[in-house]
Amino acid sequence: MIDRIGHPFRNPELLQQALRHRSAGAPHNERLEFLGDAMLNLVVAEALYARWPKADEGALTRARAALVRESALAELARRLELGPRLELGPGEMKSGGERRDSILADALEAVIAAIYLDAGFEACRATVLPWFDVELERLPAGKVEKDPKTRLQEWLQGRQLPRPEYILLETRGDDHARIFLVSCRTSEPSLEEQAEGSSLRAAEQAAAERILARLEAR
Template identity: 55%
Template sequence: MNIKTNPLAANRLTEKIGYKFNNPDLLFQALTHRSAKGVHNERLEFLGDSILGFVIAEALFQQFPKHSEGDLTRMRSSIVRGVTLAKLAQDFNLGDYLVLGPGEMKSGGHRRESILEDAIEAIIGAVYLDAGIDAARTLILSWFATHLSTIKPGVQKDPKTRLQELLQGKKIPLPQYEVIDIQGKSHNQTFTVKCTTQMLADEVITNGTSRRKAEQAAAQQVLERIQNDKS
């Protein structure tokens, strides 16, 4: 759905994200991937990434006045990690509104976690340019309210560590991670990683803007599927 030519789609999306733009062109740019023609969202993504990190760091700094820099860093990383941003984008059905080039459309780019993650950061950058830091802060804190209210210092372990500890506790061999594809130029790559484990009958394949992010996303998916199998 192209929000530039479909006002109803634009209204639906702004209701979902909780912000109405003074300059709708900024939202359109935030949704435009570099594979499409015209102005894309890479610069907005860069800006939004920094603003997101700052706002979450500020919130944690105020929420936990007696905890160390290490605790605050781990908590911030657990909140702003790629898999969390991609899940947020999925909750907004953001993939339905992305503007992609023909190649990305054919390969399912509207579902790719790295593209969804980038779009969330680009929207934050767009909100900042549209209305300033206070508007961006308000939006971010509303999006991550549940994460901030439930997070606790000292217990933040990344998905790969949690999966490793789970398997070790069951005396099952550790998962195997394999990079099966790398796309893009050296400064802006997307890594595709395959994760296999005896805990699942089939493999898990995820994407990320670095090998580490892709592996963490894969581990998170494995953990979620194991949990779903139990329930």
């Protein structure tokens, strides 16, 4: 698979492992995912540092978070057509695992690690950075919006109101495909919204976004 990814693997077994979900058995892609997450953060951080010479740490951190968040990586994995190539166990295949954001994002990170192990950092950076060209160009230099939880807290603090409360209501699914249901509550004004996510943080952010939308609509 060279066309979409853009890297000719000298060791195809690395790519095969990167696309094998743990539900399909060992060797699967979880260790590669761990390494790929670190490589991706380095590549993106380096690119932002070079592009935005006057941006402060906060702006750089928010920009990196926007680029490497799960939903963004999953969309990129779809553009690279990784979903149909994933090796999944029967249960994940039946539940549509090849379309799930968490599985796609993890596979993308694993592929990044596979490229790094196959050819080194320079080749990894040269392959991965072009994947983010469109997203990098769309980012307003030094002015990336803060995440919903931060914005909600600042909205409340700016009006001297209590901080929001986040409550984990439910966790379901297998260990490798957890879904979290979270409630976000504010006491003044009294509002509550619930949201799901493939991580606790993602669910909290989604719930905070819904509270913000209600506050800003008032």
